Every structure is written in structure tokens, then in C-alpha cells.
Amino acid sequence: MKCPFCGGDSTRVLDSRPTDENTSIRRRRECEKCGARFTTYERYERLPFLVVKKDGRREKFSREKLLNGLLRACEKRPISVDTVNEIVDSVENEVVKSGKHEVVSSEIGEMVMTKLKSLDRVAYVRFASVYKEFRDLDHFMDIIEELRDDRNR
Ligand SMILES: [Zn+2]
Incomplete structure (x- = not known):
């Protein structure tokens, strides 16, 4: 290597x-x-699966994206990078084991939150607040799209 x-x-x-x-x-x-x-x-090498966002758009599940979000939530907390990696692994495993090719983004958020809740309260609250912000951003984007559609009509 x-x-x-x-x-x-x-x-x-x-x-x-x-x-x-x-x-x-x-x-x-x-x-x-x-x-x-x-x-x-x-x-293990895993088959890729898609994440379905609130507005129906789909994107390939990204380990790195989830890992970065978690690392941010766990900053300055007594949680090792190995533990964070394992949370991502187990979320990924759960989806792959279920045999689904697509999973709704809120389901992934809930899985992570369940694991964080028993691990570290501060990281849990941080992750939940970021995750909610993403939902608001999606909502914001929906409104913008609607406005744009109205204007083009
Ligand atoms: Zn070198």
C-alpha cells in the first residue's frame, strides 16, 4: 500500500x-x-444502496458523509474514532442485511440516534439538532422550488 x-x-x-x-x-x-x-x-465489501430523501431524490449511501456527521457530533466527547466507525458499520450492516436497495434518510437518522442515545447524551443531542436542521433545509428547498414553479406557470 x-x-x-x-x-x-x-x-x-x-x-x-x-x-x-x-x-x-x-x-x-x-x-x-x-x-x-x-x-x-x-x-467487508458491501453492495451499494440508495438513500431516499424527503423530496424523493435518491443518492448513493455515503459512509464518509455519515462518518463526518457523526464525528462532528462526537467532537470533544469520550468516544473513539473506532467506536464512531463501528456505528457507521452497524447502520450499514442493518440496511444490507434487510436486503433493501433503498432506505429512507429519516430511517438512517433514527438508527444512528438510537445508537448514540445509549452511548453519549451530548453527542445524541448534537446529532439530533444537526439532523433536524437538514430536515428544515429540505423544507426550505421545497418552498423555493414551489415558488419557482409558480413563477414559471
Ligand atoms: Zn512515506
């Missing part, structure tokens, strides 16, 4: 262990050329 810092071709694995829920393997690596250290995760 190439070093993300210098592009060097050989890296050494310093440490390799499963994450707490045993759904992925975390590896600490060191570049043999520049000495930089970084982490890689090995996890």
Missing part, C-alpha cells in the same frame, strides 16, 4: 487488531521511506 504522504511503495504494519465489535481490522502502518504513520481499516 502506497504511503499517503510521500507515495513510497513500502509500508510496514506496526500493529494489527480487530475493532471492538470485530467487524473490521485496524492496522497501524509506517512508511519505510519517510517514516510517516497512518491507519488502514479492512472491512
Whole structure:
């Protein structure tokens, strides 16, 4: 695996262990050329599924998007990046296991909130408030679209 810092071709694995829920393997690596250290995760490959937004638009589920939202909610809280990764994994697993190819965005929000609630109250409230704002933004966009439609009539 190439070093993300210098592009060097050989890296050494310093440490390799499963994450707490045993759904992925975390590896600490060191570049043999520049000495930089970084982490890689090995996890199951999953089939992509679509997220249906409130207005019916669909987009591909993005791990990264959900992960970033969660990291923001968990900022300065006693929650490790591994734990946050596991929440994303388990949400993704739940959807894949259900065999659905599409899932409504509010369902994903509810799944995350259920998991956060038992983990950390502050992160839970933060996530809920951001999530509600997204809903308001969607609503705002609906209104704009309606106004635009009226004008074109
Ligand atoms: Zn390097």
C-alpha cells in the first residue's frame, strides 16, 4: 500500500487488531521511506444502496458523509474514532442485511440516534439538532422550488 504522504511503495504494519465489535481490522502502518504513520481499516465489501430523501431524490449511501456527521457530533466527547466507525458499520450492516436497495434518510437518522442515545447524551443531542436542521433545509428547498414553479406557470 502506497504511503499517503510521500507515495513510497513500502509500508510496514506496526500493529494489527480487530475493532471492538470485530467487524473490521485496524492496522497501524509506517512508511519505510519517510517514516510517516497512518491507519488502514479492512472491512467487508458491501453492495451499494440508495438513500431516499424527503423530496424523493435518491443518492448513493455515503459512509464518509455519515462518518463526518457523526464525528462532528462526537467532537470533544469520550468516544473513539473506532467506536464512531463501528456505528457507521452497524447502520450499514442493518440496511444490507434487510436486503433493501433503498432506505429512507429519516430511517438512517433514527438508527444512528438510537445508537448514540445509549452511548453519549451530548453527542445524541448534537446529532439530533444537526439532523433536524437538514430536515428544515429540505423544507426550505421545497418552498423555493414551489415558488419557482409558480413563477414559471
Ligand atoms: Zn512515506
